[in-house]
Amino acid sequence: MFIKKSILSLVALLTFIMAAKAQVKIGFEVSFKEPQAHYAEVQMNISGLVKDYVDVKMPVWTPGSYLVREFEKSVEGFTASASGKTLKVEKVRKNSWRVYSAKAKDIKINYRVYAFEISVRTAFIDESHAFLSPTGIFMHPAGMIKSPSTVKIIPFKSWSKVSTGLTPVTGQQFTYTAPDFDWLYDSPIEVGNQDIFEFMAAGVRHEVAMYGGGNYDKERLKVDMAKIVEQETAVYGENPNKYYLFIVHNYARGGGGLEHLNSTTLGATRDAYKTEKGYKGFLSLVAHEYHHLWNVKRLRPVALGPFDYDNENYTTNLWVAEGFTSYYENKYILRAGFDDPNGFVNGLAGGIATVLNTPGAKVQSAAASSYDAWIIGYRPNENSKNNSISYYNKGEVIGILMDLEIINATKGAKSLDDVMKAMYLQCKTLKRGYTDAEFKAMVEKISGISFTNFWTKYVNGVDDAEYVKYFGYAGVKVSTENATPDKPVTGAAAQLTNDGLAITSTTRGSAAWDAGLNVNDVIVSLDDVTVSDAISTLRLRAPQVSLESLPVVAGKKIGDVLKLKVKRDGIDKEIALTLKANPSVRLKATIDENATAAQKTVLKKWMGI
Incomplete structure (x- = not known):
């Protein structure tokens, strides 16, 4: 009787608290x-x-x-x-x-x-x-x-x-x-006289609210945005909304996006819709942010919800949340018909080259980049390229390699698409986010092979991507060449000021780095040629100046010495740079017409067309 009365009292108390709330x-x-x-x-x-x-x-x-x-x-x-x-x-x-x-x-x-x-x-x-x-x-x-x-x-x-x-x-x-503040905080509001149009896709009503004008074609956008929505919904098998809103801010130069539960805010360039590059860029942004409808908002790292709005929310998995989304925007653009296979493989090769050419990729892992987003990712300084790597870029590369590894291991039966769908359904069932170990376990379950070495090298390590090997699974040949063969580089970036050329960054291991050229040093002359004379033949459209574009530098060879006179905190100083070869590479991908049947199977599954 005592236990029964205690339970009844507890129920009454909880009922009172709930009623009060x-x-x-x-x-x-x-x-x-x-x-x-x-x-x-x-x-x-x-x-x-x-x-x-x-x-x-x-x-x-x-x-x-x-x-x-x-x-x-x-x-x-x-x-x-x-x-x-x-x-x-x-x-x-x-x-x-x-x-x-x-x-x-x-x-x-x-x-x-x-x-x-x-x-x-x-x-x-x-x-x-x-x-x-x-x-x-x-x-x-x-x-x-x-x-x-x-x-x-x-x-x-x-x-x-x-x-x-x-x-x-x-x-x-x-x-x-709003049912709660998580939903309210995830619902941006546009107020004004925005241009609004709608389209239906995947059984969902989509609204587009355009601010700032622009040369966009509403009827074309309705058709093309719907294609992207359909391709993305096909991967996950369901669309979690009945309504979705795109808020688009058009500026003279705009970019970027932010995902929400049933909406997104996009930045765009108002006069770029009529160019092939500009239009494809906008659709890529649409594809990226819409993919977050699943990846991040529902298929999410366990740390990203419920949110602590007072403090940082740390996770080591932004390489999945953002990096994989960057990778998938390429797949959706291809599958929706806005790119061709050659453009697809070369676009991905370019993404790999970006990571290879970033010195910080040899210092910071994808997991560490995710964790340090709060202190580095959104607050880069002049040395960030030397000690860090974007989890967007590194995650995209990991997505490419992982996808090809899964497809090859299953002989074309499975792909990263299957992992993403399975993890989405797991998060939905468990009503919580995933841990890194759970994501790895699902990759291994779908692929049937161990990914421990892969995680060690690419997720928690800083190994260079074995792109020749992985692209080879799909019969894609990748050639590597120096970005500027036989041309010397200083490794310094500069900006023109009233006093001269102010150094804004130096690259780890470069001539400038080795010689001790510092950020904020102001170059007064190069080999006794004043800055004003050195730039006299250049047509500058921005204050940024490539030292390699100056005739006094362009005329030199690898190994030559460039003598600089600089001012450092008002004090004159002479610095000698021994010019080096450019360490940056270019990658070119080519689909092999003589690929094996197994390679063609991987390629077909990879592209999904």
Whole structure:
């Protein structure tokens, strides 16, 4: 009887707690009094949370972009009130405000957010539109990440449209709901007069919201974007959404993207849609970000959700999350008909060359690059190319090698596609992300062979890719040549300033590196030729200057000495560079017409066409 009464008491207590939480309502109103000054006005309403005080917090980073950005630095004018009376407010942490609510049932919090950073991961507001990246706009009560909320947008007087992946509230214009703050923080909002069009693909309604104009052809994009969606859905066997939103920001020069649960934000160049390169580049970006619908948002490393919005969230698997997605965008572009086999294999060979030509690839592994994203990946300095490698680039190379290894081992029966689908279904079933060991285990299960040595060399190690071997599985020959045969290089990058050529970086092991030429050294003359004379024959379109393009350098041979006069912190100094051969390579891939039947089987499975 005692145990029974204890259980009943516990059930009653849990029921009371759940009912209390259910009574808490959280709502936001966002308006724009001064969009020309880049401000959003936010009102946060909390009702039913009867406490002595409540802490409200703003995330310090945004999922998908692994850098602590301190969004709270843009918040100002934080005030709170209840029943018309001002409440005491105290800032208790860099991103947390304590409101002494004195058990008030209804609390109103007001604050302003300054938003003037153009990127796909940060909020931006001006007189033409507002892009609300939610982690930099909204706050949540501490401990209540799983609470639902509503958001009402009040557009500026000259704006008429709102685009977001949040669920609209029936009968209430520009009002939306989110089941929890994870969903709210993963749902960007575009407000303004964006050009909106739709298309259906894989049984899903897709909306495209174009800001900034451009020479895009809507009808062409509807067809071509749908092809990419269909190819990607085919790999995973299902599409997890019924609605998906593309927010596209078109600028004079734009790029980049950020994935979300049922939407993405893309940066594009407004006048590049009419060129073959520009159009293919945009479709590649679409393919990359849409693939994150599975890889990252659902098929994800275990550390990436539930999120800690106050601190870094570390994982060693961004090489899968981002690197494999970079690899797959090439496969989707091929399978959707926007590339040919020759372009496909040469594009991948170019990706391998990028890693081979990065000195940091010999220093940092793919796993370490993933883990250090927070301190290096998003904050590179002048020496980063020498001591680190992008998990995008290294992960793409690992994806190429792993895919070919699986296909070859199974004689064309299986590929990396099967691994990705199986891991997606595993994450869906277990309702959590995967560990590195689980991902490796699935690769071995699908391929039927051990990948321990592969992991040692390419994931946790810094070995160069054995591209000749792996491409050979598919009957693809790869030739290697020096990037600039017989031409010397300095290994230094420079930028033209009023004082001369300022060194911006030096490459590990190069002539500049060995001679001790430093970043921020200002070259005054080269072999007694002044900088102004040295560049007089060049048509510079940007301040960046290749020293190898200067006649005084171009006329020299490997092994010759180049004498530089530089100023270092205002002090004159002479430096002698013994010019070296360029260590960078070019790779050229050719599909062998005389490939064996086994190689042709691998090639067909690899390309999927």
